[in-house]
Amino acid sequence: MENLVVDRPVPGRQAVALKAFARIADAWSLTLREAAMLADMSDSTWKRAKKAGFAGGLTKDQMLRLSALVGLYKSLELYFDEPISHEWVKLPNRGPEFDGARPVDAMIAGGLPKILRVRAYVDALRGGM
Secondary structure: OOOOOOOOOOHHHHHHHHHHHHHHHHHOOOOHHHHHHHOOOOHHHHHHHOOOOOOOOOOHHHHHHHHHHHHHHHHHHHHOOOOHHHHHHHOOOOOOOOOOOOHHHHHHHHHHHHHHHHHHHHHHHHOOO
C-alpha cells in the first residue's frame, strides 16, 4: 500500500497567515467587512480570527486566499512607494481586471480566482508587462 499524503491544517501556519493578513488589513485600511469578505469569513469569525489564540481552523480556500493576499501585499510594496502601495487596493482602477472598480471590490466579488488574477496582474506589472 502506498503512503498517502493527507492535507491537514497546520495550526502554526494558520496563525501566521491570520496575523499577517490582520496586519495587511490594517495597512490597507480595510473595513471589518472588507477584510472578512476577502478572507471568506463572517464578520464575527474574522473578529475572533484576527486575535491571537484563535482556536478555529481555516479551510484550504481560506489559506489560499490569505497566501495570495500576502503575496499581493509584498508585490505592491515592491512596485509602489507608500502611500500608493497601501492605498492601491481602494483606488478605482481602469486596468483590465477592474473595469473602473476598486481592486478590493473586484476581489471580494470574484473570490479566490479573482484574488489570484489580481496578484498575477501586479506581479506582471512588476515584471515589466
